[in-house]
Amino acid sequence: MPKKKIFSGKERFLKNPDAWKIWLRYYGSLAVILLLLVFLNYQLTHNEISLTEEAEEESIESAEADNKADQDYSNKTAKEVLDSMYEKGIFQKPGETKTFEIFAGSYFFRPNEIKANLNDIIVLKVKAMDADHSIRIPSYSIYKTLPKGEEVTIEFTATKAGEFRIECPESQMMRGKLIIE
Numbered sequence: 001m002p003k004k005k006i007f008s009g010k011e012r013f014l015k016n017p018d019a020w021k022i023w024l025r026y027y028g029s030l031a032v033i034l035l036l037l038v039f040l041n042y043q044l045t046h047n048e049i050s051l052t053e054e055a056e057e058e059s060i061e062s063a064e065a066d067n068k069a070d071q072d073y074s075n076k077t078a079k080e081v082l083d084s085m086y087e088k089g090i091f092q093k094p095g096e097t098k099t100f101e102i103f104a105g106s107y108f109f110r111p112n113e114i115k116a117n118l119n120d121i122i123v124l125k126v127k128a129m130d131a132d133h134s135i136r137i138p139s140y141s142i143y144k145t146l147p148k149g150e151e152v153t154i155e156f157t158a159t160k161a162g163e164f165r166i167e168c169p170e171s172q173m174m175r176g177k178l179i180i181e
Contacts, residue, residue, distance in 0.1 A: 093119065094121070094157075095116075095117050095118065095119035095120035095121060095158065096117070096120050096121070097121040097123060098116050098120050098121070098122055098123070099123040099124075099125065100124050100125070101125045101127075102114075102125070102126045102127070102135075102176075103126075103127055103129055104126060104127065104128045104129065104133045104146055104168065104174065105128075105129040105130050106131065106171070106173075107171065107173040107174060108173075108174060109135075109166060109168075109174055109175070109176040111176075112166075112175065112176040112177065113176065113177045113179065114166070114176070114177070114178050114179065115179045115181070116158050116178075116179070116180055116181075117158065117181055118158055118159075118160075118161050118180055118181065119157065119158060120157070120158045120180075121155065121156075121157050121158075122155070122156055123153065123154070123155045124153070124154040124155075125151055125152075125153050126144070126146055126151070126152050126153075126154065127146070127149070127150065127151045127152070128146035128147065128149070128150070129148075129149075130148065131148055132145065132146065132147055132148050133146045133170065133171070133174065134146060134168050134169055134170060135152075135154070135167075135168060136166075136167050136168070136169055137164055137165070137167075138164075138165060138167075139160060139162075139164040139165070139178075140156055140160075140164065140178075142154060142156060143169075158180045161180045161181060162179075162180060163177055163178070163179050164177070164178040164179075164180070165177065165178075166178055
């Protein structure tokens with residue numbers, strides 16, 4: 001039996017008519033991948049540099065703005081500083097303190113309508129006239145019992161605008177309205 005001739009890689013390549021296609025497919029794919037990696041590496045390093053430069057510029061601008069703000073406040077009184085902060089919307093200006101006397105009796109709250117402005121501090125002085133009652137303002141999570149003849153003080157800040165129920169949970173007829181504008 002004749003010995004089988006073993007071809008080297010070069011001879012095998014030369015004898016196979018489709019060998020160049022195989023070689024191109026294999027090494028061409030590697031070359032494309034290598035080029036992509038080089039390109040992506042370049043893009044990433046280039047973008048990192050530009051991002052750090054942008055971040056540094058923003059940091060410098062922010063520091064300059066802080067210094068300017070500090071200089072603006074250094075020559076002002078505390079009242080002037082607070083007023084400027086209210087104007088810029090940094091703080092909300094507190095409203096007025098409004099006090100209301102409410103009388104509770106069988107089937108009524110008098111007055112049954114209270115009007116105030118947003119951010120006002122509301123003080124309710126409630127007195128039950130004929131029996132023990134309760135007062136509840138669900139939207140502000142307020143609930144107090146009202147012993148007969150005693151004045152109960154309720155204080156809160158009007159933080160929500162709208163119309164809100166005032167009620168006595170024991171009596172369906174005792175209703176009122178809190179209007180915050």
